[in-house]
Amino acid sequence: MKIELEQNKVFFKNGSEKKEIHPFWLRERVNGEEYLDKGTQQRLFDPTFLNNDISINKANISENFLEINFNDGVNSKLEIEKITSEFSKEDVVIKSIEKQKWDSSLKNIKNFKFQENFYDSREMYELLVSFYKYGFVIIKDVPSTKNYIVDFANSIGSVRRTNFGEYFDVKSKPDPNDLAYTSLALAPHTDNPYRNPVPCIQLLHCIESKVTGGLSTLVDGFTVTEDLKKENPDFYKILTEVKVRFRFIDKEVILETICPLIELDENNSFKQVRFSPRLDYVPILDKEKLDLYYQARKKLSEMYNSEKYRIEFKLKPKDLMMMDNHRLLHGRTSYETKEGERYLQGCYIDYDSSEGKLRHLKRKFNL
Numbered sequence: 001m002k003i004e005l006e007q008n009k010v011f012f013k014n015g016s017e018k019k020e021i022h023p024f025w026l027r028e029r030v031n032g033e034e035y036l037d038k039g040t041q042q043r044l045f046d047p048t049f050l051n052n053d054i055s056i057n058k059a060n061i062s063e064n065f066l067e068i069n070f071n072d073g074v075n076s077k078l079e080i081e082k083i084t085s086e087f088s089k090e091d092v093v094i095k096s097i098e099k100q101k102w103d104s105s106l107k108n109i110k111n112f113k114f115q116e117n118f119y120d121s122r123e124m125y126e127l128l129v130s131f132y133k134y135g136f137v138i139i140k141d142v143p144s145t146k147n148y149i150v151d152f153a154n155s156i157g158s159v160r161r162t163n164f165g166e167y168f169d170v171k172s173k174p175d176p177n178d179l180a181y182t183s184l185a186l187a188p189h190t191d192n193p194y195r196n197p198v199p200c201i202q203l204l205h206c207i208e209s210k211v212t213g214g215l216s217t218l219v220d221g222f223t224v225t226e227d228l229k230k231e232n233p234d235f236y237k238i239l240t241e242v243k244v245r246f247r248f249i250d251k252e253v254i255l256e257t258i259c260p261l262i263e264l265d266e267n268n269s270f271k272q273v274r275f276s277p278r279l280d281y282v283p284i285l286d287k288e289k290l291d292l293y294y295q296a297r298k299k300l301s302e303m304y305n306s307e308k309y310r311i312e313f314k315l316k317p318k319d320l321m322m323m324d325n326h327r328l329l330h331g332r333t334s335y336e337t338k339e340g341e342r343y344l345q346g347c348y349i350d351y352d353s354s355e356g357k358l359r360h361l362k363r364k365f366n367l
């Protein structure tokens with residue numbers, strides 16, 4: 001990628017493609033100290049107040065800079081590298097971390113260990129990269145007193161509070177408003193599919209685990225989706241198309257959203273899965289279409305619940321698991337309440353937290 005000049009016009013050259021850069025686009029990016037606040041990188045002027053009729057009187061390339069005199073009397077020296085980096089439409093920091101497909105054969109995934117100054121460390125950067133690769137990460141030795149999970153979440157970004165509170169206690173209790181608060185097994189599911197937007201990342205922190213059973217289970221929804229697409233394209237297609245109503249009701253609130261079980265992004269690539277078959281309601285469709293939908297959902301459920309895709313492990317006290325609730329499904333095996341206590345605390349954060357931290361650490365360590 002290159003910048004070229006021709007008769008006071010600036011061109012962006014990428015391979016055989018050559019396009020003129022709009023003078024206004026360059027004018028918006030003037031960076032002298034009277035135009036740009038160095039700390040925040042926010043403009044000190046409002047470009048919507050400028051005359052649209054901006055042109056270039058003189059342009060010059062010297063080493064790594066593009067020097068421009070605009071027709072409104074403003075001069076600027078722009079870093080060429082910064083200009084070219086803007087021509088990549090994708091978020092290079094996050095998108096450059098390729099998702100790794102995994103199933104029950106997943107082995108030797110790195111666990112991280114909580115330590116002093118953890119949140120601003122190189123270790124935290126590695127942790128976040130691993131999180132984006134696999135969709136989950138486990139951190140050992142995280143302090144487990146005084147609801148420390150909230151401090152943990154707020155040190156990466158900000159807790160995403162829900163109607164379950166800032167954090168929630170996962171243990172069996174009388175008169176529960178969700179099956180999570182019983183000792184029953186929980187099949188693989190995503191949390192809160194009825195919420196808009198769905199919380200992105202769930203943190204689960206083990207405080208106590210004195211029971212047999214109660215293993216945590218994880219399934220990679222990304223792997224299952226990709227396999228379904230290959231093996232059963234018709235099932236894949238209908239599950240990406242049919243929008244289903246997810247609803248949560250208790251005495252305080254009715255939460256509802258209407259979305260497909262497999263959601264794709266604007267490039268028709270994997271974006272998000274939602275799966276919680278105790279609270280999804282498909283609309284009335286043609287019988288043939290519903291026939292296909294029910295077969296597809298059954299197949300999807302069989303895949304999510306099959307041993308082929310599931311990993312199981314026991315969280316020990318002070319273990320904190322961070323998992324992508326848009327990508328992974330989680331569950332647990334049942335346990336016996338008479339034996340002792342199984343007590344986890346959970347909370348959510350959103351992608352702005354993990355992404356913001358990751359970009360910051362990349363900048364800090366010059367990576």
Ligand SMILES: [Fe+2]
Pocket residue numbers: 180189190191330
């Ligand atoms: Fe859950």
